[in-house]
Every structure is written in structure tokens, then in C-alpha cells.
Amino acid sequence: MAEPRRVVAGVAEPRRVVAGAGTRPPVPEATVARLPLYLRVLAALADSGVDMVSSDTLASAAGVTSAKVRKDLSQLGSYGTRGVGYHVDVLVGCIAAELGLTEDRSVLLVGVGNLGHALARYGGFSSRGFRIVALVDADPRRIGERVEGIEVRPLVELEAVVSANNITIGVICTPAGAAQQICDRLVATGVTSILNFAPTVLSVPEGVDVRKVDLAVELQILSFHEARKRSDGGRPTPLVPAPPVPAPIDAGSGALGTAAQATGGGRP
Amino acid sequence: MAEPRRVVAGVAEPRRVVAGAGTRPPVPEATVARLPLYLRVLAALADSGVDMVSSDTLASAAGVTSAKVRKDLSQLGSYGTRGVGYHVDVLVGCIAAELGLTEDRSVLLVGVGNLGHALARYGGFSSRGFRIVALVDADPRRIGERVEGIEVRPLVELEAVVSANNITIGVICTPAGAAQQICDRLVATGVTSILNFAPTVLSVPEGVDVRKVDLAVELQILSFHEARKRSDGGRPTPLVPAPPVPAPIDAGSGALGTAAQATGGGRP
């Protein structure tokens, strides 16, 4: 069992992953990000009555390469059959299990403005096992309002709501200014995953994951590529420092957006 | 007509770079994705009257490392002063120019449901030079409604609206089923950048960029990490194929979501 580990003399030993028998190496983050994509495609295939699928078919439906599909799936274990393909059902089961979708997760949404309303009404939420069990807002005029049958509660009840409902995922749709404070309160009460729509960087303790969605960022990235398409393909910026502040940009305080912010913690 | 090559968004073709004298190497995609972040922080600093900033300060405000900041900024040219730092104004100007934010960009939003409404009302949009000049919807009952002063037009006018307003960026907030068709029409009329909120993969010809925002995907990624935190830290899935279809998952047809789908085109 003692697989002799090769260590180049003098070179510090890489971090040791203590893996007992039967443990897989951790699934790469890039793979994790694609699993939901595969899952969606597979669910659609299952609905259509398809029961086998090749990496190639799955790949084109998901918009990735077949090499990626095979590599990704092999990270979860080997569920395919050479010369044949993958059982759709088996794959759906594996991926759902991998993503922890076998149990419902309770979600608290903070900030019931335009975006908050839109998210609360979003069906793809609950259909995937995410249950918005509560809405919280700071604006007294919104308290008591019902969105999709869920009552809007005052901010002061945030902690009570989290505790009472065993909530582990928080969605922040507040203005930028309020986000960090809300985040702190969520984390203090036991929330360990946060989806942040406020255009601000959240700081969280290790072990808490934050994903950020920022519409303005997405548009600006598109704008970058647009700029390169329109003009002759040359660089828009000279090497000389540009004249001061040509654009009408502000710090931005509305909650909305998209793009991968990073995640905070490791695995405790 | 040259047969337009279909490229599923997300599968990038090898990048061809023809660099003449005086051209910088292309800015790495990872850097591009961070520039909007820096811009936001810098704009806030400028508002506060700060006029110099170090990579270290900028880094912590943006939630990245200072090495990244310096590397990223050096890709745009050298705008800092050793021992001193960067002029906030200069940096704002450079980044804005790099992102092509010096000219306003016209945006068409298709699908004025919950999310579409929320986006149309989002302020961070116009404050960054993105002007939603039109809203289009397939539902006759929504036609004529005004959102933030912009009238909702019937789907049939899509092409006319794009042409009349010189629109290059389209935002798709339709249900999944309608998205590809809308996408095709947008592209056919000259739109070269698409922000897709529909939970489906869009296929576009080369030269068109697609970014995808998928809330369900974001939540599922969080769920993955949640699963690893709750349980003992061990793997949730056994190596043996899991029992069939434990999770209530559907193909999902509402428009919403987040997560980096990739971008389609290179640089024509």
C-alpha cells in the first residue's frame, strides 16, 4: 500500500493530501463550474426519453469540448462504457449527488428591490432544490408585502429567520453600501455561502464562500471586446497615458450585476 | 455569402495575433475581467478625493493580490511611479479607454419579464455608459408599457429597433426556449455582443461574443461547497454509481441565473 512518493531532493514537499482508501482527489473548480451545465442538458435529455449519451453529444449540447466532458466526468468516477457512452440517469444521479442537490437547501434573500423581486419570483430556483424561505428588507414600506407567497420581514428579524429556518445560503440584493454589514450578520448567524448581487467586494472569514454576480462587470467585459471589433482591430489606447477621466463612471451603488468573484474559504 | 461558421459559445478558437510595431501584446482575458473591478474602486477613490493609490491599497479594496494588480496594470502600459504609486485619475482614464467606455453603447433588452424589468430599472447600467435604448417583448399584453421611460415594443420590431439605434449589445432575458431564435435575429441584424440570462447555451457565429449569467448555476456551485462543509468533509458520493435520479431537477425554462459561460469570438 505504501506507494513510495518521489520527492526531488531539496525541493519542498507539496502539500500533503491525506487521502484514505477510497477517496478521490478533489474535483477541480473548473469542473465543478461545468457540472450544473451538464446536469441541465442531461435533465433535458432524460425528459426527451433519451437514455444513453456520448461525450460528444453532451459536449455540443453543453457548449464545451468532448475532451472536457470526459475529463470532468472521470473526476467523479467512471460512469461511462467504452464504445457506448453514458447512461443519462446514472449521470444525472452522480452529478446531482456531487453538487449536493439531494437535499433541499434553504435560502434567505436580503433586499427586495427590483432585482430581489425578480429573483424571488424565479422558478428555476425552487425547481433545483433551493427554497427561498424568507425575504428580508430594510424598507419599512415593504414589510408585510408578499412575493410568491413569501412575506417580507424587517431587517431586524434577519438573525431569527436564519436560525429558525436552518439557512446556510444567503442572497444579497441590497445596495452596495449595505452589503458588507448584511454579510457580516449572515455569517455571524451561521450562513456559510453567499451569492452577492451588490456591486461591492465582500470580505468574509475563511470557510465562507462568496460568489459575485455583477451585471455592470459583464457589460464592461463585452464592451472591451466590442471596442476591439469596431475599430480597425488596433489598440484603442496609446502607450502614452491617456487624457484624464474621459468616461462618465460612478462608484455605483445599486445592487445588480455578473462575473466570477472569488470564493473565500478553503475546506475546514 | 460565405458560409458563416457556427461556433458554440464557450469553445474558443485559437487566437490569431498579428502584432505590428508599437502594439502591445493582447490583454489576457483574466486581466480584462478584473479591470471593471479596479475601475469601480478607483472611481470611488476619486470621489473621496484620493489622487494617488498603491497597488497594495487598490488590491485590498478590489479583493485581489497586489501582484495581480501590478501585473494587470502593467499589461496596459506603465502608468505607475516606483516608490509612489499610481495616479487615480490616470488609471481611471486608461482603464475606461481600454474597456471602450469612452463612447456610449446602445443596448437592446429582449424579454421584459421579472428579470427584464429589474435590469431595465438598474441604474448601474446607464451610469457606466450603457444606454438601454429599447425593450422588446413577445407578449402582446406588455406592448406599450413603459419601463423607466422606455416603451416596450413588439418582437416583430426587433430588427428595426436594432438598425435604427445602431445597437451592438443585446441582453436576452427570454425563457430558454426563445433564446436561440432571438439570438439569431440579433446577430443577423448586426449585434456582436450578447449577454444571456436565459438558461441555455447559445450558438453564435465567430466574432460574436456571448456572456452567460445563470443564477441556478451559481447556486449549484455554492451548493457543491456547502455539501463539503456540512458533512464530515468526506466525499458525499460513493465511487459506486448512485441510485437513479434522486433529485428534483428539471430542464429549466425561466430566464435567469449566473455563471461564466464563455465568450464566442476571437478578434476578427
Next chain:
DNA sequence: TAGATTGTTAATCGATTAACAATC
């Protein structure tokens, strides 16, 4: 068997990081 498709390897690519010489 012959054809198809997986699982895995090794090469490559791009991004991150640490470190430090340059220089204000």
C-alpha cells in the same frame, strides 16, 4: 470481428505567485 467511444496520458497553454532589481 470492426466500429465506436471511453478513460488517461502527456504536452501545452494561460494565470498566479513570490521575489527582487530598478527607481522614485
Next chain:
DNA sequence: TAGATTGTTAATCGATTAACAATC
């Protein structure tokens, strides 16, 4: 000058890709 901070290098890490042996 002495202290601070950039710009750049080289090492490292992680992800992608192509290719193909294994095998159904």
C-alpha cells in the same frame, strides 16, 4: 540618502487539449 513601491522575471500551479490505448 533611506524607505517605498513599481515593473518584471522565473517558478509554479491549474486547466485545456490532442492523442491514443483500452475495451465495449
